Amino acid sequence: xxxxxxxxxxxxxxxxxxxVKAFGETGEQQYFTELFGRYTMQVFLICKQYLGEREDSxxxxxxxxxxxxxxxxGAEIRNFRNWLPVVVQHECLNHLRKQGRYVPxxxxxxxxxxxxxxxxxxxxxxxGESEIIAALAQLDEAQRVCLNxxxxxxxxxxxxxxxxGFPLNEVKSYxxxxxxxxxxxxxxxxxxx
Amino acid sequence: xxxxxxxxxxxxxxxxxHYAKDRLDEAARFxxxxxxxxxxxxxxxxxxxxxxxxxxxxxDVALLQQQIQSAVRPKIIxxxxxxFNSVAAAVALLVLAGAAAAYWQHTRYDRLYASVFSxxxxxxxxxxxxxxxxxxxxxxxxxxxxWYKAGDFAAASQSFDRYLQGHPDDFxxxxxxxxxxxxxxxxEKAIEQLTAVSINDPQLFDEANWYLALAFLKQKKLADAKAxxxxxxxxxxxxxxxxxxGLLERLE
Numbered sequence: 001x002x003x004x005x006x007x008x009x010x011x012x013x014x015x016x017x018x019x020v021k022a023f024g025e026t027g028e029q030q031y032f033t034e035l036f037g038r039y040t041m042q043v044f045l046i047c048k049q050y051l052g053e054r055e056d057s058x059x060x061x062x063x064x065x066x067x068x069x070x071x072x073x074g075a076e077i078r079n080f081r082n083w084l085p086v087v088v089q090h091e092c093l094n095h096l097r098k099q100g101r102y103v104p105x106x107x108x109x110x111x112x113x114x115x116x117x118x119x120x121x122x123x124x125x126x127x128g129e130s131e132i133i134a135a136l137a138q139l140d141e142a143q144r145v146c147l148n149x150x151x152x153x154x155x156x157x158x159x160x161x162x163x164x165g166f167p168l169n170e171v172k173s174y175x176x177x178x179x180x181x182x183x184x185x186x187x188x189x190x191x192x193x
Numbered sequence: 194x195x196x197x198x199x200x201x202x203x204x205x206x207x208x209x210x211h212y213a214k215d216r217l218d219e220a221a222r223f224x225x226x227x228x229x230x231x232x233x234x235x236x237x238x239x240x241x242x243x244x245x246x247x248x249x250x251x252x253d254v255a256l257l258q259q260q261i262q263s264a265v266r267p268k269i270i271x272x273x274x275x276x277f278n279s280v281a282a283a284v285a286l287l288v289l290a291g292a293a294a295a296y297w298q299h300t301r302y303d304r305l306y307a308s309v310f311s312x313x314x315x316x317x318x319x320x321x322x323x324x325x326x327x328x329x330x331x332x333x334x335x336x337x338x339x340w341y342k343a344g345d346f347a348a349a350s351q352s353f354d355r356y357l358q359g360h361p362d363d364f365x366x367x368x369x370x371x372x373x374x375x376x377x378x379x380x381e382k383a384i385e386q387l388t389a390v391s392i393n394d395p396q397l398f399d400e401a402n403w404y405l406a407l408a409f410l411k412q413k414k415l416a417d418a419k420a421x422x423x424x425x426x427x428x429x430x431x432x433x434x435x436x437x438x439g440l441l442e443r444l445e
Contacts, residue, residue, distance in 0.1 A: 029264070037261050041206050041254045042238035049241035054253055061257055065264065081203065085237045132197065151197060154223055172229075179230050182197060 016080040024073045032072060036065055039081060043088050050092035064091050127186055135185040143178030146171055201228040204235045206251060209242050252381045255388035256417065262392055263424065306410050309440055312376045315342035318369055331356055334366060341369065347377035357386075364394035372404055380411040399425065399433040406437070410444075419444060 011019065011034040023031035036043075043064060047057040064087070077083050136144055142164075149155045149163055161171045204212075204225060211217050212225045229236050242250075318341055337352035353370030360366065371387035374380070387408060390401040402421050409418035422444075425437035 033261055033264060037258060039203065039234060040257050040261060041250075042203065042234045044250070044254055044257055045209075045238040045241040046234075048250075049237075049244060054250075058253055058257055062260060062264075065261060081232060081234045085234045089237075150226070154219065156222055157226055176230050179197065186198065 349373040399429040
C-alpha cells in the first residue's frame with residue numbers, strides 16, 4: 001500500500017530538476033506528485049485570481065496536475081518554478097475563453113521569464129565580497145542603489161521606495177533585474193577563474 | 194552577502210498571509226522579499242492573495258494536497274472524477290426539483306451527520322495520551338485534554354492549537370485537535386488538521402479520514418465526503434471500511 005508520509009520523507013530533499021528528470025526517465029508518478037505538491041498552494045492562488053470561485057479553482061488545479069502529468073516527460077524545463085506560473089496562467093485563460101467569459105488582453109499575458117542562472121551555495125562560492133561589490137558597481141545606477149539599500153541596509157521594498165523616490169513597482173523591477181544581472185556577472189567571474 | 198546567491202525556498206501560505214498583513218519581523222520580511230525577487234510563482238501567488246485576502250484558504254490547499262497525494266493511484270483519480278460528475282449531475286437535478294426538495298435534502302444531511310458523528314470518549318483520549326507520558330506533561334496539551342474531558346470542544350480546540358504550534362509533528366494530538374474542532378463547530382479548521390494527519394501519519398490514516406469525511410458532510414460538501422468514504426471502503430481496516438460503506442449507502 002502506498003504510504004504518503006514515507007514517500008515524502010524520501011523525496012522531499014530532492015531538487016525540482018532532479019524530480020523532473022526522474023519523472024521523465026521513469027514515468028513514475030510519485031516524482032511528479034512530490035514536485036507538484038510543493039507548489040500546490042501557489043498554483044491554487046493563481047487559479048483563484050483568474051477564476052474567482054474556490055471550487056472552480058480547485059478543479060482547475062487538478063486539471064493542470066493531470067495535464068502536466070502528460071506533457072512534462074517530453075518538455076525541456078530548466079527552471080520548473082518559473083515555468084509553472086506561465087502554464088497555469090495559460091490554462092486559466094484558455095478555460096475562461098472557452099466558457100466565453102471576457103478576458104482583457106492587456107496585462108494578462110505573463111511573459112516567459114528569462115532562465116535564472118544556476119545558484120551556487122554561498123559556502124562553496126569561490127568569490128569574495130570585494131568581487132561582489134565590484135560586480136555591483138557595473139550595474140545601472142538605479143539597480144545598484146536599490147540593491148545596496150535592500151541587501152546591505154536590509155530595507156524593505158517600501159523603505160527603498162521612500163528613500164530613493166522611485167515608485168514601488170520600479171523598485172521591485174530594479175531589484176529583480178539587478179539581482180539577475182549581478183548573478184550573471186558573478187557566474188562569468190567564476191567561469192573565468 | 195550570501196543572500197544574493199543562495200537558493201531560497203518558496204513561501205508558505207502563512208508567510209504570504211503575514212506578509213500581506215505586514216505582520217512579519219524584519220528578518221522574515223527580508224526572506225520573503227528576497228525570495229520574491231527570484232520566484233515568479235510566489236510573486237504571482239502573492240499578487241493573487243493581495244487582490245483578495247482570505248484567511249481560510251488553508252483548507253482548500255490541504256484538500257488539494259490530499260487529492261494530489263492520492264493521485265499516485267490513478268484508479269482513485271478516475272473514481273473521484275466520476276464521482277464528482279455524478280454528484281454535479283445530482284446537484285443539477287436537485288436545483289430543478291425546487292426549493293422544497295433542496296430544503297429537505299439540507300436537513301437530511303444535518304440529521305445524517307448527527308446520527309453518525311461521535312467524538313471518542315474523554316477516557317479513551319486520556320488513555321491514549323497516557324501511553325506517551327512525556328507529551329502529556331505539556332501544559333497546553335493537558336489543558337486541551339481537560340477541556341475535552343469537560344465536553345467544551347471549542348476551548349479544547351484552541352488549547353490543541355497552542356500545543357500544536359510547538360509540536361506540529363504530534364499527529365496523534367492533531368487527530369484529536371481535528372475532532373475537537375469538528376465537535377466545537379469549526380469544520381473548516383477540522384478539515385485542515387485532519388488532512389495533515391491523514392497525509393503524514395499512516396497509522397492514523399483510517400481514523401483521520403473517517404472524521405475528515407464527516408467534516409465534509411457537515412459542510413455539505415458531498416462530493417468530497419463521498420470520495421474519501423470510497424477510499425476508506427477500499428483501503429481501511431474492516432471497522433472503518435464498514436462504517437464508511439454504511440454511510441455511503443445512506444448518502445446514496
